[in-house]
Amino acid sequence: MRKIGIIGVAALIAFAGARGFLTAYAQAPAASAQIPNLAGIWDGGGRVRPVNSETVPWGKDNFPVLNERALAYQKVFDEAIAPKYDCQPATPPAIEYDPYSMEVVQMPDRVVFNYEKDDQVRTVWLDGRQPTVHDMSIQGFSVGRYENGALIVDTDHYFFDITGFDDYNGIPSSPLKKVHERYWREGQELKVTVTVEDEMFLRKPASYTTRWLPQRPGYKLDKWDCDPEASRAPVKMMPSKYK
Amino acid sequence: MNAQRWTMAVGLAVAAAVVMKTAPALAHHSSAPFYDATKKVEAQGPVTKFLFKNPHSFLYFQAPDDKGTPVEWQIELGPAASLTRTGWTPETLKAGTIIKASGQPSRAEGSHGMCCARITRADGSPIVAGGRVTEEQQPPR
Numbered sequence: 001m002r003k004i005g006i007i008g009v010a011a012l013i014a015f016a017g018a019r020g021f022l023t024a025y026a027q028a029p030a031a032s033a034q035i036p037n038l039a040g041i042w043d044g045g046g047r048v049r050p051v052n053s054e055t056v057p058w059g060k061d062n063f064p065v066l067n068e069r070a071l072a073y074q075k076v077f078d079e080a081i082a083p084k085y086d087c088q089p090a091t092p093p094a095i096e097y098d099p100y101s102m103e104v105v106q107m108p109d110r111v112v113f114n115y116e117k118d119d120q121v122r123t124v125w126l127d128g129r130q131p132t133v134h135d136m137s138i139q140g141f142s143v144g145r146y147e148n149g150a151l152i153v154d155t156d157h158y159f160f161d162i163t164g165f166d167d168y169n170g171i172p173s174s175p176l177k178k179v180h181e182r183y184w185r186e187g188q189e190l191k192v193t194v195t196v197e198d199e200m201f202l203r204k205p206a207s208y209t210t211r212w213l214p215q216r217p218g219y220k221l222d223k224w225d226c227d228p229e230a231s232r233a234p235v236k237m238m239p240s241k242y243k
Numbered sequence: 244m245n246a247q248r249w250t251m252a253v254g255l256a257v258a259a260a261v262v263m264k265t266a267p268a269l270a271h272h273s274s275a276p277f278y279d280a281t282k283k284v285e286a287q288g289p290v291t292k293f294l295f296k297n298p299h300s301f302l303y304f305q306a307p308d309d310k311g312t313p314v315e316w317q318i319e320l321g322p323a324a325s326l327t328r329t330g331w332t333p334e335t336l337k338a339g340t341i342i343k344a345s346g347q348p349s350r351a352e353g354s355h356g357m358c359c360a361r362i363t364r365a366d367g368s369p370i371v372a373g374g375r376v377t378e379e380q381q382p383p384r
Binding site for chain 1: 271272273276277278294296297298299300301317319322323324327349350351352354356
């Protein structure tokens with residue numbers, strides 16, 4: 001009897017532990033109508049969607065409407081001074097579309113996005129906490145909730161970033177940048193709609209929708225570990241307006 | 244080597260050869276401001292350095308410029324994270340290996356850079372044994 005009791009308690013503890021950390025990597029469609037299964041490693045590379053460029057994901061149908069400040073920044077911007085050549089990482093709305101892999105880890109109080117590109121980590125808090133001025137960062141501060149089978153993520157508290165909207169077109173972003181993301185599953189696909197507003201540079205919000213597919217089984221995110229010499233090496237191949 | 248293994252080896256090598264031509268366009272930046280897609284440049288010489296890194300790997304080799312002066316050329320490749328998946332390692336191209344390269348020349352005056360390059364050994368054979376050299380592809384814009 002005592003043995004049965006011990007086994008039962010052990011089983012209960014094991015079950016509670018498993019339920020306490022929802023890090024499922026099955027990438028199967030949602031088990032719950034409200035909480036989609038987003039967990040796993042996702043491929044955002046060239047086999048899944050067109051590679052980003054000056055016209056992707058911002059094309060003629062959704063290119064942001066820039067105000068005079070943004071246009072003025074574009075005039076003085078030069079690719080050679082883009083901070084990415086000094087290993088500055090990408091941020092939303094660019095990092096979601098970079099053609100590399102992404103890992104999503106779902107836990108009861110947060111969802112963690114690990115990006116292969118630039119080794120970036122974004123934590124989306126589900127516990128209702130709100131940022132303070134001390135929570136400004138290059139990736140901002142993200143809060144989220146599940147709603148109608150999707151994960152809704154709202155991020156603000158970003159640093160000023162000379163190419164923080166789009167580094168192909170030299171569009172900056174300010175601490176007024178707010179990024180709204182909606183993640184959901186459609187069969188094997190993980191999809192997102194990313195909407196950005198930034199009163200300092202955009203006349204109205206701009207948006208794109210894209211997808212990922214599951215990475216092959218056993219795939220592990222590569223370490224990016226940006227090398228400063230390799231990062232800056234292309235710049236000398238480009239004519240620049242600045243000496 | 245049985246047929247299945249041979250097929251896999253060829254497939255991996257072909258993928259590696261293709262990556263060597265198209266990987267620079269993998270979205271760290273556009274190639275257009277740096278390299279002129281309307282022109283082609285060719286050069287041959289010994290590898291001096293192979294920088295196998297992120298966000299881009301670079302292959303350096305020595306070859307004469309259009310005046311016959313030996314200069315160091317720089318070929319921009321894809322990130323090491325991508326090259327690794329096609330079987331390339333930091334040891335794939337050792338210093339002293341003679342290579343032939345043709346690709347889009349860099350735009351900056353006085354620079355000797357190349358992207359979207361077709362790279363082979365001196366005799367025209369692929370860098371990776373068993374691979375197949377194909378025509379250059381225009382990288383996605």
